[in-house]
Amino acid sequence: MPRELIDLLWRDHPAAPRGGARGPQARVSTGAVVEAAMRLADAEGLPAVTVRRLGEVLGVSAMSVYTHVNSRDDLLVLMADAAFAAMPLPEHGSAGWRTRVRRVADANLALLGERPWLLEIDDDRTAFGPGTIAKYDHELHALDDLPLDDVARDAALTFVLDFVRGAARAQRPDPRADEMPQAWARWAGRLAEYLGDDHELARRVGGAAGAAMNAPSSPTHAWTYGLERVLDSLTPPAER
Amino acid sequence: MPRELIDLLWRDHPAAPRGGARGPQARVSTGAVVEAAMRLADAEGLPAVTVRRLGEVLGVSAMSVYTHVNSRDDLLVLMADAAFAAMPLPEHGSAGWRTRVRRVADANLALLGERPWLLEIDDDRTAFGPGTIAKYDHELHALDDLPLDDVARDAALTFVLDFVRGAARAQRPDPRADEMPQAWARWAGRLAEYLGDDHELARRVGGAAGAAMNAPSSPTHAWTYGLERVLDSLTPPAER
DNA sequence: ATAAACCTTGTACGGCGTACAACGTAAGAT
DNA sequence: ATCTTACGTTGTACGCCGTACAAGGTTTAT
Known part of the structure; x- marks a missing residue:
């Protein structure tokens, strides 16, 4: 070494x-x-x-x-x-915490969209790198205006970034995408037979969610909707 | 084949x-x-x-x-x-949506705690399996009392499960855990030198979060706290 | 001129997933 | 009772992978 x-x-x-x-x-x-x-x-x-x-x-x-x-x-x-070092870390300026956090979330989603392989790297030692630390510092500052102690502040940021990670995972193109249409053609009939009348809710919701997934505007919708939920959950009781 | x-x-x-x-x-x-x-x-x-x-x-x-x-x-x-098929899917009974969702989250955290290797399997075709579908159906029903259309219901469940996934990832024991003490001994001095006075917030919050991580009661705290935030975010406007 | 430090390289080991062909075995067809 | 066909099992082999090791070349410090 x-x-x-x-x-x-x-x-x-x-x-x-x-x-x-x-x-x-x-x-x-x-x-x-x-x-x-x-x-x-x-x-x-x-x-x-x-x-x-x-x-x-x-x-x-x-x-x-x-x-x-x-x-x-x-x-x-x-x-x-x-x-992480290559990410732009724009000044938070005078924006309120909600816009700041929204920007942080957007930037992370963009990063994971451009470099989906980051989702496959899961090594704690990354935390010691200069890019990771600078990013962490910058993103913590997005929460400056919220009444959080240090531990809660870290937890809140993790909460946001985990949400982003989940969204990025969902949006990531399946490497098996080309084979799936044929597989689906072979499987659809069988699956219907296996399912029969069971799990009606799952069939209905799964179908709707799948259809929405294929609609062009949908990922944006799920993302913005979910992000607003995340932001709501960070809102301090005093502001509610 | x-x-x-x-x-x-x-x-x-x-x-x-x-x-x-x-x-x-x-x-x-x-x-x-x-x-x-x-x-x-x-x-x-x-x-x-x-x-x-x-x-x-x-x-x-x-x-x-x-x-x-x-x-x-x-x-x-x-x-x-x-x-997934091996998970118990207890009747939701007359419990309100908050307890139902809490139970779903707890059950998933327990599963990922017992079988952390599930975090490493990321194949969309799992969705066609009987265990996965039964679990999906059961968990969707936890949201029965919430005013959600099909697409939103799926999104809400994904939201909860992604949160659980993030928590499970954080709680997962690092396979490098045995080497880390020695590595840290070798690295602490150098890292302090590199960091100097920069990133004061990151150093403080990271230190506090790291210390809390090593405290025995903390994972539970971060989990319950975060979960309540998730539940809050699902609360329909009418109930607020 | 010599020694020490460093970079580069080829070879080799033990692993992996799996294609392929040979072989054995048990049930259906005759 | 024999033959045929479908299937399970196996050993060998190919092309990958990460990387340990030792040999050799190159540059600077002594």
């Missing part, structure tokens, strides 16, 4: 350990590896991010990647933090 | 296609494979569920597993549906 993950996360910080001057100059840098990995994930999804493939893209052997990144698991942490 | 996933999901239904009578009697059944896989996942996590390992546990060759299950991806769907 030549350089610790925490130092790789903070590799752009002045106090980060530079590589010793000896030996040949590195052909690629940690940053370059992370960027290439993100391009790959953006284009083909996280499973396409393999060490061999990365080496190929970078014009370097597979094992050389490990000089800059320690392990694939570490790489995923670096990717997630870099994705 | 000898038998379709949908038929395997409904394998206990009277109308499900039985295997033809010819040939030797199968040494294991689809149900047995799924049960073994669930035991394995319960004991050692989802990555331990490999085809070779399953064959070993079942006393059968690896390839023989494919006679009963088509593919590993299909197996995961069967496991998830079986887990």
Whole structure:
């Protein structure tokens, strides 16, 4: 383990350990590896991010990647933090907490829409990265005007971000989308037979929800509706 | 593809296609494979569920597993549906919607606490399984007393279940838990150096949240508090 | 000139999911 | 009673994966 993950996360910080001057100059840098990995994930999804493939893209052997990144698991942490670091963190200005939180939620939904592979990275060590911390700080400040102690403030932000995560998961395109029409054609009849008259409510609501899902304007509706519910739930008793 | 996933999901239904009578009697059944896989996942996590390992546990060759299950991806769907099917679905009785929804949330949190590997299975085809459909129907009925149309009812349930999912994710034990103390010992100093005086709010709130996380009573607190917020958000305007 | 530190590389190991073909077995057809 | 057909089981093999290891090359510090 030549350089610790925490130092790789903070590799752009002045106090980060530079590589010793000896030996040949590195052909690629940690940053370059992370960027290439993100391009790959953006284009083909996280499973396409393999060490061999990365080496190929970078014009370097597979094992050389490990000089800059320690392990694939570490790489995923670096990717997630870099994705957060790339988020714009616009000043909250004089907007009230409701608009602030709405903006935070929108920004996170946009991020997860552009980089759905973030939903597949679930490593607590991401919390130590500069991008993640800066984002966390910024988003906590969206709640400045609410009467929350520190623990409740963290809980409230988590609450909002978990909602966003759920919405992003629902909106994410199914990788099996192309096969589903045929599968459905084969399955619809059988499923109807199995279901018979049971679960009438589930059949009706599921059908309605499915139809709404395919309607063009619907995801927006479910999102805005749900988000307003989230905002309502944050409203302090005094304002109700 | 000898038998379709949908038929395997409904394998206990009277109308499900039985295997033809010819040939030797199968040494294991689809149900047995799924049960073994669930035991394995319960004991050692989802990555331990490999085809070779399953064959070993079942006393059968690896390839023989494919006679009963088509593919590993299909197996995961069967496991998830079986887990839902095993949930108790107690009558809602005369309880009001608030208690009903609370019970639904509690039951789901308990399920995801017992079988955290469910969080790692994300396949839309699970929705066609009998266990999943029965659960869906039951949980929709928890919202009977609320003035919601079909689409909104589905959205409301998703809202609740996504909240539960987020809570379960947070409570899930980190598989890296044993290494973290040492890593933290190595990292704490460096991180403090990197952070300096920046992000004061994040440092304070993160510290408080982290401390609360380690306190014994806290997960319960965050859960009940958040759940009440969710319930509040479902309250129709007329009742406010 | 020598030594130390560093990057790069090829090979190899043990895992994974699963395609394929050979073989055995039991029931239906004759 | 024999043959045929459908099915279950198995071993082998392919192409992936992450990565341990050791050898070799390159640069700077001594």
